[in-house]
Amino acid sequence: MPPPESEEWVVLGKISGIYGVRGMVKxxxxxxxxxxxxxxxxxxxxxxxxxxxxxxxxMQGEGVVAKLVGVDDREQARALIGQEIRIPRTHLPELQPGEFYWRDLLGLQVLNQEGQCLGTVKSFLETGANDVMVLDDGKGGELLIPWSGETSAGVDRDARQIHVDWQSDW
Structure with a gap:
């Protein structure tokens, strides 16, 4: 039985295909x-x-495959393709001070050291070197800022702000 409707949900992935004949999903x-x-x-x-x-x-190669109870053949598995995999937020591990789930930073205003608003957090990208914040600059464009100890000066969730050591013209 799923948790009550008032529960906050977190999307962890999605069903992307079928694997084998026993009802496994990619x-x-x-x-x-x-x-x-x-x-x-x-x-x-x-x-x-x-x-x-x-x-x-x-793990199967570079991807993940799973068998779900009650999904026992390819057609049952095929019916799940494209569906998001959600869990209640309360099932996520507790974070240490200074740690954040990306989803909690979406929509926060980003200010540089001079107090200039650079935009709001739209999404994050994973790169090999470090993660990157994608900001909506409020002018129809995007600004990319590396998320690292050097650039991130602090997160104030109560004020809904992230302070960064970054200039608007970089």
Missing amino acids: VFSFTELRDAILDYSPWLLGPDRHAYVLEEGR
């Missing part, structure tokens, strides 16, 4: 370590958030 994982999505069960799928218990799962 999973596109949004978690930092791809197979970390397998640490959560049940998965709440689709607009009705139907709960599916994870029977087994593993």
